[in-house]
Amino acid sequence: MGENEGKLKLVFTGHVDHGKSTVIGRLLFDTGSLPQGAIDKIKAVTLEKGKAFEFAYLLDAFEEERTQGITIDTTQLAFKTKKRDYVIIDAPGHVEFLKNMISGAADAEAAFLVVDAQRGLEEQSRRHAHMLSILGVRQTGLIVNKMDLVGFKEKVFGDITREAWGFFDSLGLAKGPSIPLAALPGDNVVKRSDNFSWYNGPSLIEALDDLRISPREEKDLRLPIQDVYKFDDRRILAGRIESGRLRVGDEVTISPGGKRTLVASLPAWLDRDVKDEVGRGESVGLIVKDEFFNRRGDVVSHVGRAPEVADSFLASIFWLGKTPLNQNARYRLKLGASETEARVNEIVHLIDSTSLAPRPAQGEIKQNEVAVVALRLKKAIPVDLFSKHTATGRFVLLDGYDVSGGGIVTQIHSRADIRHGFVFGELKARCEVFEEYYYSLGDMAVNKVDRQTLSYTVGDPVPLSGLSYKYPDYFDIVIFRDQMVVQIRAAKVDSLKPLAEYDYQGLPLVNGRGFGLLVQSPDDWDRAKGDFLAQTPETEPTVAKRWLDFNAYRRIPMGWSDFVI
Amino acid sequence: MNHLRALEAHSVFILREAYSRIGRLGLLWSIGKDSTVLLWLAKKAFFGHCPFPFIHVDTSYKIPEMIGFRDEVVGRLGLELIVHQNKKALLEGMGPEKGRLVCCKALKTEALNDMTKTYGFDGLIVGVRRDEEGSRSKERVFSVRNVRDEWDYVNQAPELWGQFKTEFPKGHHVRVHPLLQWSEIDIWRYIEAEDIPVIDLYFSKNGERYRSLGCAPCTAKIKSEAKTVSDIIAELEKTNVSERAGRAQDQEDAYAMQKLRKDGYM
Numbered sequence: 142m143g144e145n146e147g148k149l150k151l152v153f154t155g156h157v158d159h160g161k162s163t164v165i166g167r168l169l170f171d172t173g174s175l176p177q178g179a180i181d182k183i184k185a186v187t188l189e190k191g192k193a194f195e196f197a198y199l200l201d202a203f204e205e206e207r208t209q210g211i212t213i214d215t216t217q218l219a220f221k222t223k224k225r226d227y228v229i230i231d232a233p234g235h236v237e238f239l240k241n242m243i244s245g246a247a248d249a250e251a252a253f254l255v256v257d258a259q260r261g262l263e264e265q266s267r268r269h270a271h272m273l274s275i276l277g278v279r280q281t282g283l284i285v286n287k288m289d290l291v292g293f294k295e296k297v298f299g300d301i302t303r304e305a306w307g308f309f310d311s312l313g314l315a316k317g318p319s320i321p322l323a324a325l326p327g328d329n330v331v332k333r334s335d336n337f338s339w340y341n342g343p344s345l346i347e348a349l350d351d352l353r354i355s356p357r358e359e360k361d362l363r364l365p366i367q368d369v370y371k372f373d374d375r376r377i378l379a380g381r382i383e384s385g386r387l388r389v390g391d392e393v394t395i396s397p398g399g400k401r402t403l404v405a406s407l408p409a410w411l412d413r414d415v416k417d418e419v420g421r422g423e424s425v426g427l428i429v430k431d432e433f434f435n436r437r438g439d440v441v442s443h444v445g446r447a448p449e450v451a452d453s454f455l456a457s458i459f460w461l462g463k464t465p466l467n468q469n470a471r472y473r474l475k476l477g478a479s480e481t482e483a484r485v486n487e488i489v490h491l492i493d494s495t496s497l498a499p500r501p502a503q504g505e506i507k508q509n510e511v512a513v514v515a516l517r518l519k520k521a522i523p524v525d526l527f528s529k530h531t532a533t534g535r536f537v538l539l540d541g542y543d544v545s546g547g548g549i550v551t552q553i554h555s556r557a558d559i560r561h562g563f564v565f566g567e568l569k570a571r572c573e574v575f576e577e578y579y580y581s582l583g584d585m586a587v588n589k590v591d592r593q594t595l596s597y598t599v600g601d602p603v604p605l606s607g608l609s610y611k612y613p614d615y616f617d618i619v620i621f622r623d624q625m626v627v628q629i630r631a632a633k634v635d636s637l638k639p640l641a642e643y644d645y646q647g648l649p650l651v652n653g654r655g656f657g658l659l660v661q662s663p664d665d666w667d668r669a670k671g672d673f674l675a676q677t678p679e680t681e682p683t684v685a686k687r688w689l690d691f692n693a694y695r696r697i698p699m700g701w702s703d704f705v706i
Numbered sequence: 707m708n709h710l711r712a713l714e715a716h717s718v719f720i721l722r723e724a725y726s727r728i729g730r731l732g733l734l735w736s737i738g739k740d741s742t743v744l745l746w747l748a749k750k751a752f753f754g755h756c757p758f759p760f761i762h763v764d765t766s767y768k769i770p771e772m773i774g775f776r777d778e779v780v781g782r783l784g785l786e787l788i789v790h791q792n793k794k795a796l797l798e799g800m801g802p803e804k805g806r807l808v809c810c811k812a813l814k815t816e817a818l819n820d821m822t823k824t825y826g827f828d829g830l831i832v833g834v835r836r837d838e839e840g841s842r843s844k845e846r847v848f849s850v851r852n853v854r855d856e857w858d859y860v861n862q863a864p865e866l867w868g869q870f871k872t873e874f875p876k877g878h879h880v881r882v883h884p885l886l887q888w889s890e891i892d893i894w895r896y897i898e899a900e901d902i903p904v905i906d907l908y909f910s911k912n913g914e915r916y917r918s919l920g921c922a923p924c925t926a927k928i929k930s931e932a933k934t935v936s937d938i939i940a941e942l943e944k945t946n947v948s949e950r951a952g953r954a955q956d957q958e959d960a961y962a963m964q965k966l967r968k969d970g971y972m
Contacts, residue, residue, distance in 0.1 A: 148709060179948060186960045202840020204961045205860055213860055214844045217836050219889050226709070228887070240864040244846070247866035276866075367719070368726040372755040379751075381719045410754040422707050424718035426753055437726060461864055475869050535867055542873045544864045 148219065148226040149354065152249035153284075154242060154273065156265035157234035159257040160286040162212050164324040165231050166196025168345065171331040174220045175199060196324070200231045213238055215245030224350040234265050239509050240461040243272060243547070250354050251280035251317070254305065258291045258321075261301050267308060268494040271511060274312040275457055275549060277531060280352055281309065282317035284345065288337070289323035295339040311497050318348040359384035362393070363448065363525070363533050364427070364441035365477035377408060377426040378435055380478065383532035385443070387425070388418045395433065396440045396523035397450040402431040438479035440523040440533065448533050452521040453598050455489070455552040455566055458538070459511045462545030466506040466538070469600075472545070474518060476536035482519040483538065486600020489513040506546075513551070515565065515599050526550055554598055562653075563627050565599045565637040570625035574618055574655040577609045579700040587697060601634050610655055610695045617646070620653040621673045640670075649693075657693025710896050714747065717884040719868065720847055721751040721831065724882040727872035728829035731758040731882075732788065734818075734972060737772045738919040739893055739904050740833035740885055745783075746902050747884065748831075759786040761830070763821060765813035766796055767921035775905040790821035802923045806955045807962060813921075815971045819855040822879055831882045832972045837889045839950055841964040846871065847886055853877040855970030881972070890949050891942045898935045909933050918950050926952035 153161040169175050183198040186207065200216045201207055212233040220227045232245040246252060252273050256266055273281055283305050291297045298321040309316050320329060321337055322345055328334035329344045343351060362385030370377045387393075391404045405428045409415045419425045427441065440448055460466045466485060474483035488502035492511045499513075506512045527534030527549035538546040554564045562572025577590040597603055605612045618627040619640070626643040628635045645666040650658035660666050669688045676684045707715070724731055733748060733756075735741045748756050762776060780787045792800070795812040802809045822830065836843040846862055848870035863871045874880060885893075897904055907916045914927040928947070932938040950956050956963055963971075 173946075182960060200843075202843055203859065203964060214862060216843045217887065218843065219837060241862065244862075244865045367722045370753065372753060372757065375753070377753060379722055381715065408753060410750050410752075414750070420707070422712055422715055424715040424722070424751070473873075532867075537864075537867065537869045539873060542871075542875065544866070544869060544871065547864075547866055 148228045149251065149349075149352065150228045150230060150249045151349065152230040152232055152246045152252045152278070153255055154232045154246060154252055154269040155234050155255035155284075156257070156260070156263040156269075157236075159234060159255050159260070159263075159266070160324050161234060161255045162197035162200045162231050164255055164284060164286060164322070164330070164345070165218070165229055166199040167324045167327055167330050168229070169199055169218065169220055170196060171327060172220065172222065172346065174218075214241045217245070217248075222346060222350055227349065232269075234269075236265055236268070236509060239268070239272075242269060243276070243459070243461065246273060246278065247276050247547075249276075249278050251282070251352050252278045253282045253284050255284045255286050256301055256305065258285050258287045258297050258301065262304055262308065264495055266305075268509070270305075270308055270312060270314060271492075271494045271497070272459065274314050275459060275511070275547075277527065277535075277549070279315065279357075280317055280354055281314045282348065282352075283319040285319070285321045286324050288321045289326055289328065293321070293323075293328075293336045298340075308497075317352065318343065320345050320348055357384070357531065359421075359530055361385050361446045361530065362387055362442050363477075363530055364425070365479070365523075365533065366395075366435060366437055366439045366441065367478050368437055369435055370426075375408060375428060376432055377428055378439075378441070379424075379426050380441070381424045382419055382421050383477070384421050384530060386418060386420045387427070387441070392444050393429070393441050394444050394447045395429075395435060396442065396447050397521055398433065398439070399447070399450070400431070400433050401444055402429040402433070404428075405430045438477070438522065440477065440479075448523040448525045448530065449553045450521045451524050451553045452518040453486070453516060453554040453564075454524060454550050455513065455515055455554075456536070456548040456550050457492075457511065457513055458506070458546050458548030460506040460508060460546040462540045462543065463508055464540060464545075465508065466540070466546060468502075468504045473539040474516070474536050475539065476522060476524060477533050479522040479524075481522055484517050484600075485514050486517045486598060487515040489515060514548075517598065517601060524550055524553060526553060554596070562596060563598070563625070563634065563637050564596050568625065568637045568639070570618075570620045570623045570627060570637060570653070572618065572620060572627070572653050574612070574651060574653065575604050575607065575610070576655070577607050578695070578697055579609065580697045582699055597634050599634050599637060602632055603629060603634060605629075605632050609698055612651065612655075612694050613649055616649040616651055617643075618651050618653065619643075619658065622653060624674075651694060652689065655695050657690035659688050659690050710892065710899055713888055713892055714750070714896070716887065717744075717747045718751040720870075720882065720884040721748055723868075723870055723872070724829055724831060724848075724884075725752070725757060727870075728880060728882070730825070730827050731829045731831065732761045732825065732827050733758060733831040734833070735760040735762055735776075735787075736833070736919070736972075737762065737768075737776050737905060738833075739897065739908060740835065740888075742779075742902060742904055743888075743893055743896060744831065744833040744885060745779075745785075746900060749783075756783070756785055758831075759788050761788045761790065761821060763814060763817045764789050764791050765817070765921050766791060767801070767813070767923055769907060769916075769919065769922045769925070771907055772905060772919065779903075788821070788825065790817055790824070792817035792820065802921070802954075806924060807958050807966065809924075810955050810966055810971065811969065815855075815966060815969050818972065819970045822855065827879055829880045829882055831884065833885045834883055834972060835885050835888050835890070835893075837949075839948075839956065839963050841961075841967050842886075845883055845886055847883050848872065849881045849883065850874045851879050851881060851970055855879075857968050857970070859964070859968060891939060894935060894939050894942060898939060904935075908938065910937070916952070918953055920953055920955075924954040926954070928952055 232242040322329035363383040490499040525533040624640040
């Protein structure tokens with residue numbers, strides 16, 4: 142939301158003990174944002190224990206948080222300056238409570254990473270920055286705290302800022318203000334401090350007021366349907382507009398069905414709330430001209446600007462569950478108002494949160510790990526790339542009753558790709574290997590059984606036997622037309638790779654139509670590859686006769702039509 | 707969209723999620739300003755209908771005007787109302803003189819938990835706000851209570867991107883908090899903008915008014931000249947006193963509310 146649309150939501154993140162709660166407590170205290178009652182209560186609690194006033198107690202409300210001196214769960218507090226209103230979100234820094242950090246930070250429009258000047262960036266500092274990039278927080282800044290403990294030295298501040306900005310750059314995070322401060326004594330929180338003679342930048346509060354959050358550039362209408370009401374003679378589709386605008390009379394598409402209709406009216410309980418036009422963030426009701434069967438999870442958009450409808454995509458995910466995510470296990474996926482079952486077809490790689498280096502996965506994603514995965518859904522749902530539409534491009538995964546992970550959609554394998562037999566990210570290969578053929582007694586010709594072609598991606602099981610074919614459990618499909626190789630291992634798609642990156646492994650080879658290749662050795666393979674890549678329409682029959690074995694895996698049954706065989 | 711409209715839209719979104727995802731649902735109506743705003747938002751969310759019952763947990767110690775206002779609103783809006791009391795504790799003479807927290811636990815927490823079981827609710831919509839007190843500031847929008855109605859506050863489920871906790875084992879129930887992100891002054895500004903009828907006890911008589919409503923013996927008035935909603939807003943813009951300063955049970959112990967709420971208090 143922009144400046145005129147409510148309060149700016151701001152999260153403070155960082156490693157445990159680097160002083161997030163103290164920074165916020167000091168900010169609230171020095172700006173007089175706290176009711177007297179709250180301060181008195183903390184004075185009473187700290188005096189009882191013989192301690193000095195703890196600014197962190199303003200946020201750490203639970204007894205367990207105060208006795209252990211750590212933030213367990215996220216808190217939100219309102220706070221205002223002369224310039225604008227804020228909601229300040231405190232997020233725990235302890236690795237054990239990363240799920241609570243995410244619950245807080247997912248709501249934020251801007252974030253500050255708090256770093257202890259004595260200790261520099263630590264594991265959770267980096268992990269939190271990584272999470273902020275996945276959560277799509279658009280404005281990020283740095284606070285180097287506890288500068289009093291390093292003698293307010295400019296070099297310490299410069300070194301930490303450089304290191305942090307380097308890390309932000311590799312994450313693609315925006316670099317906002319970087320502020321040296323000392324929260325406990327209060328230097329540079331509200332007022333600029335004389336202890337920083339070398340620093341000409343703003344105090345924290347000045348930096349906050351200078352933050353600019355530009356509205357998201359998402360113009361296309363996305364209205365996920367939460368529910369369909371029929372309390373009276375009206376049939377109302379209810380939902381919240383996640384992006385774009387909607388007017389009475391607009392022609393809309395309702396995904397995934399793709400039916401078109403017109404917006405008849407935008408009803409409301411009170412006459413004064415009835416509108417002709419609604420926009421982003423509004424919870425609306427919608428009556429459409431044609432009453433199709435609509436349900437929760439459908440997405441209303443404008444004709445020609447609809448989301449993709451897909452049952453597989455690539456995503457960056459973080460896992461929060463105590464039980465690791467298991468490749469091939471089934472999880473419930475919730476994306477917008479859609480809900481379906483999802484399977485992780487492949488863990489492409491894990492990402493080390495401290496170095497951002499990819500590393501191979503061993504079939505699972507452990508708690509607090511981040512990974513790139515290929516997901517396969519039980520049914521196709523409306524979905525967008527996260528970079529284009531936030532609300533329909535991110536999802537959570539449930540393990541049992543609990544939200545155990547979340548992710549953002551980075552590549553979609555849409556239905557438009559289905560004519561390609563194999564799809565994985567940008568890689569596509571045509572294939573008729575699993576198509577059924579028959580000799581038509583009426584036509585006296587070989588016909589293909591007409592049915593909706595399926596596409597397969599990495600991790601999918603494939604139908605190894607059909608009416609007109611039977612393949613082994615392990616083999617490689619060489620698709621010369623697209624110069625791609627698909628490797629089938631244990632009856633599943635194991636990989637999809639360009640021909641140039643393929644090494645012959647001695648397994649049976651099949652071409653894109655399901656014919657066996659007469660290849661027995663690496664030497665055969667090199668010659669066959671050379672012949673196929675060099676073939677012309679004139680040489681094609683010769684090359685086929687030399688290298689293809691029609692009978693290896695296929696036979697052609699006889700029939701009259703698709704229905705008879 | 708301005709701040710109030712953004713709050714309204716988000717609360718309506720939450721109410722609709724609850725109605726769509728949670729089985730048997732009820733709305734806890736304490737007759738105070740917050741749950742009266744909640745009632746208004748429910749009418750907006752469901753186009754003038756209220757597709758679930760309203761529930762009043764009656765301690766029998768409520769300020770008498772509250773019961774009159776309750777029955778007037780129920781009649782005017784045609785609401786389905788459930789009134790529930792811990793009759794056993796009342797017969798045994800439960801009252802604040804037995805200890806404020808003991809009394810709150812018996813007449814509010816236990817009555818509420820008993821009501822939830824009696825009527826088989828899977829979800830209760832409650833008008834608590836983060837700015838009221840510390841343990842509420844840590845709440846989730848959808849917050850599960852186990853079979854013993856306990857809140858496992860150190861181990862709350864992640865809540866992000868408008869995906870709420872709508873799955874839980876049978877026998878658990880979920881507290882739905884559509885007003886969590888509203889502040890006290892937001893509530894009053896919304897009451898003013900929407901012209902929502904609220905109970906008179908909030909308005910100054912003889913230089914005093916209630917700022918927060920509860921049971922008569924444990925709720926103190928504040929000194930105030932605020933006779934209208936806009937007077938109250940002006941007063942709140944200047945005040946430096948906590949909203950619940952007049953609620954005696956909060957002052958019993960530094961963690962009084964955390965302890966009450968762990969056992970199922972709203």
